[in-house]
Amino acid sequence: MTLPRRLVLVVPVTGLAVAVAVALVMLTREEPAANGGAGAPTSDERAALLVAEFGTDADRVFLARADDPSERTLLATISHAPDWGINPGAPATTDLVAYTVLPPGASPDRTSPAELYVLDTSTGETRLLAGDADLLTPPVMDRAGTAVAYRSNGDVGLQSLVSVDLDTGARRTLYQVETTFGVFPVGFEADGRLLFAALSRAGTELYRATSADQPPELVVHASDEVARDWQLSPDGGSVSFLAPAIENERVVHRLQVVDLTDGTPVSVATARPPSAVEEFTPVWRPDGSGITVGREAYPDTSASAVTYPLGTGTPASLPAPARGYDVPAGWSADGDYLAVRSFDGVSAQDPGTETLVVVTLDGKRVTVTASSELLFLGWADGDDE
Amino acid sequence: MMSKRALGLLALMALVMGVLAISSPAPFGATRAEACAFLRTPSSYEADERRTSYALAMDAAAMNALFPGDDYFGLPALKVGPRSNRVDGAARMPATLLRAIGWVESNSAMAARSVSYESVGPALVSFDCGYGIMQVTSGMTTPLGADNQPTVNQARVAAHYLYNIARGAAILAAKWNEAPASRPIAGTDTNSDPSIIENWYYAVWGYNGFTGPGAVQSNHPLDPRFSATRERWKCDGTQSRTRYPYQEVVWGCMASPPTRAGQQLWTPIAASLPNLSDPRFAGPLSLSNFAPPFSSMDIPTAQPSHTQAAPTIPGDFPSRVLGSPVLSVSETSIQLGLDGSGAAAKATVTVANSGSGILVWSAIPSANWIVIDPPAGVALGPEVACGSGCIRGATFTVTLNPAALPQSMTSGSITVSAANGTSEPVVVTINAEADFELPAPGTSRAY
Numbered sequence: 001m002t003l004p005r006r007l008v009l010v011v012p013v014t015g016l017a018v019a020v021a022v023a024l025v026m027l028t029r030e031e032p033a034a035n036g037g038a039g040a041p042t043s044d045e046r047a048a049l050l051v052a053e054f055g056t057d058a059d060r061v062f063l064a065r066a067d068d069p070s071e072r073t074l075l076a077t078i079s080h081a082p083d084w085g086i087n088p089g090a091p092a093t094t095d096l097v098a099y100t101v102l103p104p105g106a107s108p109d110r111t112s113p114a115e116l117y118v119l120d121t122s123t124g125e126t127r128l129l130a131g132d133a134d135l136l137t138p139p140v141m142d143r144a145g146t147a148v149a150y151r152s153n154g155d156v157g158l159q160s161l162v163s164v165d166l167d168t169g170a171r172r173t174l175y176q177v178e179t180t181f182g183v184f185p186v187g188f189e190a191d192g193r194l195l196f197a198a199l200s201r202a203g204t205e206l207y208r209a210t211s212a213d214q215p216p217e218l219v220v221h222a223s224d225e226v227a228r229d230w231q232l233s234p235d236g237g238s239v240s241f242l243a244p245a246i247e248n249e250r251v252v253h254r255l256q257v258v259d260l261t262d263g264t265p266v267s268v269a270t271a272r273p274p275s276a277v278e279e280f281t282p283v284w285r286p287d288g289s290g291i292t293v294g295r296e297a298y299p300d301t302s303a304s305a306v307t308y309p310l311g312t313g314t315p316a317s318l319p320a321p322a323r324g325y326d327v328p329a330g331w332s333a334d335g336d337y338l339a340v341r342s343f344d345g346v347s348a349q350d351p352g353t354e355t356l357v358v359v360t361l362d363g364k365r366v367t368v369t370a371s372s373e374l375l376f377l378g379w380a381d382g383d384d385e
Numbered sequence: 386m387m388s389k390r391a392l393g394l395l396a397l398m399a400l401v402m403g404v405l406a407i408s409s410p411a412p413f414g415a416t417r418a419e420a421c422a423f424l425r426t427p428s429s430y431e432a433d434e435r436r437t438s439y440a441l442a443m444d445a446a447a448m449n450a451l452f453p454g455d456d457y458f459g460l461p462a463l464k465v466g467p468r469s470n471r472v473d474g475a476a477r478m479p480a481t482l483l484r485a486i487g488w489v490e491s492n493s494a495m496a497a498r499s500v501s502y503e504s505v506g507p508a509l510v511s512f513d514c515g516y517g518i519m520q521v522t523s524g525m526t527t528p529l530g531a532d533n534q535p536t537v538n539q540a541r542v543a544a545h546y547l548y549n550i551a552r553g554a555a556i557l558a559a560k561w562n563e564a565p566a567s568r569p570i571a572g573t574d575t576n577s578d579p580s581i582i583e584n585w586y587y588a589v590w591g592y593n594g595f596t597g598p599g600a601v602q603s604n605h606p607l608d609p610r611f612s613a614t615r616e617r618w619k620c621d622g623t624q625s626r627t628r629y630p631y632q633e634v635v636w637g638c639m640a641s642p643p644t645r646a647g648q649q650l651w652t653p654i655a656a657s658l659p660n661l662s663d664p665r666f667a668g669p670l671s672l673s674n675f676a677p678p679f680s681s682m683d684i685p686t687a688q689p690s691h692t693q694a695a696p697t698i699p700g701d702f703p704s705r706v707l708g709s710p711v712l713s714v715s716e717t718s719i720q721l722g723l724d725g726s727g728a729a730a731k732a733t734v735t736v737a738n739s740g741s742g743i744l745v746w747s748a749i750p751s752a753n754w755i756v757i758d759p760p761a762g763v764a765l766g767p768e769v770a771c772g773s774g775c776i777r778g779a780t781f782t783v784t785l786n787p788a789a790l791p792q793s794m795t796s797g798s799i800t801v802s803a804a805n806g807t808s809e810p811v812v813v814t815i816n817a818e819a820d821f822e823l824p825a826p827g828t829s830r831a832y
Contacts, residue, residue, distance in 0.1 A: 054625045085625030107512030110627070111594075111602050134601060135627060136610040153601045181672070182599015184609065197609075199599045201673045225671055226598060228609035242613070244667070251667040253613065278662065280614055296614075327614055341614075348614040349660045372623035 048380050049339060049358060050092065050121055052078070054085045054373040057104065061119065063380055066337045066358050069368040075124045078117075081108040085373070089138045090187070090231065091330035092378030094145035095122040096166075099377075100133045110135055116150050118166065121380045129164045130171070142188035143236065149174065149185040149194050159183050161196055161209065175209040175216055186239065187232040189260065195219065195239065197230060206230075206239065206258070220263035222256065229281045233257075234288040238266050241282070248276035255282050255293050255308065269309045277303075278348060283328040286335045292318070294327040294340070298347040305340060305359070319363045324352060326359065329376040336361060339376045421514035422525045422539040428762035428779060429508040429517065429544045430743050431496040433770060435645050439493050439518060440484060442547050442706070444696035446554040447480035451547060451703050457538055458551040460558045463579045468565040468683060471577075476558070479582045479693045483519075483554055484651045485638040486592065488620070489631070490520035490553075492643075493650070495546045503772035505763055505779065508543050516543045519553025530749075540747040540761040540804040547706060548745075548805075560591040568595065569669065569682035575690065582639070582656045583687040586632060593631035597675045604630040606661060607670055633658060657687035708742020708766050712808035714801045721785055722818040730784060734813060736801060737778040741766035745804035748781055751797040754789035755815055758782050761804075785817055793819045 048063040051072075058079040064072035078086055081102035089098040100114040114135035117126045129148060133139070137151040146167060152160045161175040161183060174194045177183060181199035186206065188194055193208045196216070204227035207216035223243035230241045237260055242253035257266035268291060280294035290309040297303040304320035305328050318326070324344035331338050338359045345352025356368040356376060368374060432438035445451045452458035453476075465474035487493045491509055495517045500506030509517055514526045521542050530536040541548035561579060564570045568591060570577050572584035579585070587595070594602035598609070611628060618629050618637025626634065640655040659666035666684050668674075674681035699705075715735035722728030738744035747761040758781060765777040783799065795817050802810040 054623065056622050059625075083622070083626045085627050087627050108626070109511065109513065112512070136601075136603070136608075138610070157600065159601075180597045180600060181675075182597070182603065182608075182610075184599065199597075199609075199672060201676060203672060224673070226607045226609055228613060246664060249664060250662050251664055252662065278613075281612075327612075341612075343614060343616070347662065349658075349662060351614050351616055354616040373625055 048072075049337075049368065050075075050097065050377040050380050051356065051368060051370075052086055052088065052375040052377055053370050054375070057082055059085050059375075061124075061377065063121070064368060066332065066379075067360075067364075067366060069358065069366060075121060076119055076126060078119075078126065079104045081106045081112070084108050084110070084135070086375070087114075087135055087138055088375060088377050089140050089148075091376065092121065092141075092380075093143050094141070095120055095380070096141060096145045097121060097377050098129075098139040098141050098148045098150075100135050100137070100139060100150065102135055111153075113153070116148065116164070118148060119377075121378075129166075129169070130162070134159075137182070137184050140185040140187050140194075142192070147188060147192070149188065149196075151183065151185065160212075161185055161194060163194060173212045175207075176212050184230075186230040187236075190236050195230075195232070195260070197222070197227065199226065203227075204243075206263075218263075219260060220258050222258075227256070228253070231282060231284060233284050234286060237261065240284065240291050242279060250276040250278075252276055252278045253280070255279055255291065257291065257310075267311055269311060269313045269315060280325075280327040280348075281329070283330055283338075286331050286333050290316075292328045292331070292338065294325055296347045297323075297325040297345075298350075301346060305338070318359050318361075319365055321357070321365065326357070329356075330378060332379040337379070339379075341376070342367075421510060422516075422528050422535045423543065423760050424528075425758045425760055426497075426507045426510055427540065427543045427747075427759050428505055429496045430505050430546065430763045430765065430769070431494065431500045431502055432546060434502040435648060436493045436650055438706075439487065439495075439546060439550065440651065441702070442550045443483040443487065443554075444480045445698045445702055446551045447478050447483055448695060448698050449476040450698040451551045455551075458541075458548055458555060460555055461562060463558060464562050464564065465578060466576055467573065468570055468680065471565055474579065477695065478554065478558060478561075478579055479585070479654075480696055481639050481651055481654050481693055482557070482582065482585055482589065482635070483550065484642075485620075485635045486553065486557070486589070487518045487550070488638050488643060488650070489634050490515070491518050493518055495549060501772060501774060503770040504775040505765065507759070510543075517549035518546060519549055519556075521549060521552050521556065523556055524552075532749075534749045535747060535761065537747070537802070537804045540745050544745045544761055544763045545743050545805065547703075547743075557585075557588060557592055560588040561585065563588075563591065565678070565680065567678045569679040569684070571684050572686045573683050574685040580692050581686055582654060582691045582693065584690075586659065586684070586687065587682075589632040589635050590630070598672065604632060605670070605675070606630055606633070606659065607667070654691050654693065656691050657689055659684060659687045706742065707805065708768070709740045710738050710742050710744035710764075710766065710803060710806035710808070711740030712744060712746060712764075712801065712803040712806065712811065713737045713739050714811040714813065716813055717811070718814040718816070719783060720816045720818070721783065723785060723787055728818050732783045733780050734783060734799075734801070735778050735780050736762070736764050738764035738766050740806060741768055742805075743769055744806060746779065747802055747804055749800045749802070750815075751799070752789070752791075754786045754791070754795070754817065755797050755799060756784045756786050757799060758784075783813075783815065785819070787819060790817065790819050 052059045061076040062072040084102045086099045086101045097119045106112040114133040116130040116133040132152045134151040139150040149163045163172045183198045186195040203224040204222045206219040209216040225244045227243045278296040282291045282293045290307045292307040295303045303325045304317040305326040307316045326340035329339040342357040343351045356374040358366045449460035460476040462473035464471045497507045515522045528535045571586045596602045598605035620638035620641040642649040642651045669682045719732040720728045744764040762779045764779045799813040
């Protein structure tokens with residue numbers, strides 16, 4: 001059982017000073033071998049699925065062939081506090097993947113300050129960026145791989161969104177708020193401004209922030225409830241998310257797409273799902289031509305993910321599991337492969353067992369086998385798929 | 386002008402602090418338990434690997450059979466009924482809840498990982514002052530006794546599994562009883578009956594922190610940082626805690642108990658979670674409702690619901706397990722000195738239990754120049770299982786804190802008390818002699 005941190009703030013000032021000094025030292029040194037890479041993958045291996053396999057004390061990051069995930073190369077081993085695995089940001093668009101993690105010496109509790117890293121998938125090396133991150137909030141990276149934004153927690157509900165310049169290591173606080181709910185980075189716009197979602201009793205709103213000195217700009221009121229699963233379009237001009245709605249006395253989530261220039265809805269050619277069927281986790285096609293969402297199997301026993309074209313066109317169903325449903329995780333850069341979290345149950349209330357599966361446009365489904373939880377981190381760049 | 390003695394004390398203090406600073410690296414998030422009820426970690430008893438002792442204790446605690454009527458360790462009457470007419474009900478809860486919580490909190494361990502089963506060693510203490518099996522933090526973050534010393538109850542919680550489990554159960558019961566004044570009710574359609582496991586949803590959530598979606602300690606099931614669809618928690622070490630609200634982890638462990646020595650630690654109960662697609666649950670969990678006293682968050686019982694047959698607790702269980710500890714202490718007077726004084730710098734005192742059960746002892750110094758380590762612990766009676774390498778008696782060391790010595794020759798005492806049983810405290814007299822020799826020119830003996 002835990003108490004709010006402010007109730008146990010009896011750390012002496014000297015201890016704080018030592019911690020700050022150690023933090024500064026750690027921020028400027030290379031990551032120890034225990035968290036280091038296992039060597040740079042070959043060029044063949046780089047055209048691959050990037051996954052993290054959970055371990056009690058350390059997660060292992062692999063590069064696996066999309067068409068045969070059993071062929072995989074260990075890229076890095078990331079030590080963490082017992083039972084608390086890494087929390088990655090959005091799938092990588094460069095060689096870098098950002099993640100938060102409770103370091104091995106930290107108390108295994110979600111209130112502990114997490115460390116923020118980037119993993120270079122071309123070398124397997126990790127780089128520590130910060131030691132004050134919120135573990136549960138996924139960091140976001142700009143498309144060029146030059147900056148990472150993360151959430152930092154202070155006392156009495158103070159939350160900060162902080163940007164780290166990957167070239168200089170310089171940190172900038174872009175937004176700060178005292179809240180009993182939460183703020184989450186969504187992504188960077190092309191001009192470097194940070195998009196973030198904020199929860200409050202009024203619902204979910206999307207803002208853009210330039211610096212902590214200026215009030216953030218409201219982009220759109222996304223929902224009176226919890227809107228979730230935000231993702232920027234490949235061109236950065238739009239953002240997709242899910243917002244809850246009530247249909248036939250069920251609460252289900254529905255895909256929304258908003259133009260970031262004016263907050264207006266973007267037209268999507270949705271053949272709307274059967275009424276009261278839940279949708280899961282929209283992901284953009286790499287060329288920005290459409291958005292793929294998962295659908296629960298309920299009331300049937302299986303359902304495929306569906307790609308909705310932007311504008312007009314015909315929605316396209318992907319190969320369905322024999323039983324269960326797929327939750328999209330991310331398309332490969334060439335658009336040939338979709339990684340999905342596949343559940344053999346029928347709904348979020350009855351999800352069954354989860355596996356990571358690679359779905360191909362030509363109808364194949366390849367399961368990534370593992371003895372413990374697998375996280376999709378992204379697709380490594382490459383050209384041999 | 387500062388005296389030579391004072392200079393010597395200052396120099397020695399600086400040296401000690403320097404050594405401490407060098408020998409105590411503080412990496413990010415390093416575990417710190419110093420700022421808790423005890424300045425140093427007490428010792429405690431770790432029972433059998435199958436957790437049989439703990440399971441029986443949890444059954445008894447769930448039935449309020451350990452310390453009935455005790456304000457601190459007994460269960461209060463649990464409130465029953467709708468928000469408008471909440472009345473006192475029976476003081477009992479589903480025992481499997483306690484077993485699962487104990488597992489989630491500590492892997493059902495009373496002592497640190499390094500301590501063998503059926504043995505004695507440092508208590509399990511988390512960075513936020515969570516002690517033992519139930520990781521009790523309430524009342525354990527600072528010393529609450531006179532002169533900034535720990536209390537008897539703090540020693541009991543830290544050192545003895547029966548008290549720790551009983552206190553954890555009492556805290557969980559208090560979480561239940563926070564409704565309706567400051568928490569929502571689960572089970573609006575079942576009279577909020579506490580014998581229904583699903584009705585403990587909010588109380589278990591509160592045991593870990595009843596905070597809103599997005600907050601640092603959020604256990605809100607609709608928090609967008611948790612996946613909208615997630616496998617059930619398997620409680621088998623193959624999943625990361627990062628992706629689950631606390632109460633779902635407890636629910637998962639109830640359904641999939643861990644196995645030790647070929648046996649499941651409890652009978653599985655696949656309790657239901659609120660159906661978040663059902664407006665009867667999703668509506669109350671709406672963002673707009675997350676505001677004290679959370680009266681709009683009341684929910685019906687998740688279906689299908691489950692109850693658990695009340696375990697049979699032998700009437701003599703508490704007295705049999707608690708036993709009749711009797712305190713005995715090896716020393717009544719100790720002479721200590723610093724370098725050059727001629728007396729030993731450290732003394733060891735042995736505490737034994739000449740009665741039965743697990744004796745909880747604590748040693749309280751009369752002055753802050755007397756350093757005791759550990760400050761509390763246990764001594765085992767002859768009938769308590771004590772495996773290979775286990776020592777029934779306890780020891781604590783006594784040293785001097787030179788920076789706090791009031792003068793070069795002084796005396797004080799340590800009061801060794803039994804936190805359970807009926808033994809009278811034993812006072813150990815400490816005579817201290819300090820002699821300071823520093824290599825710097827111009828200094829000499831400080832007295």
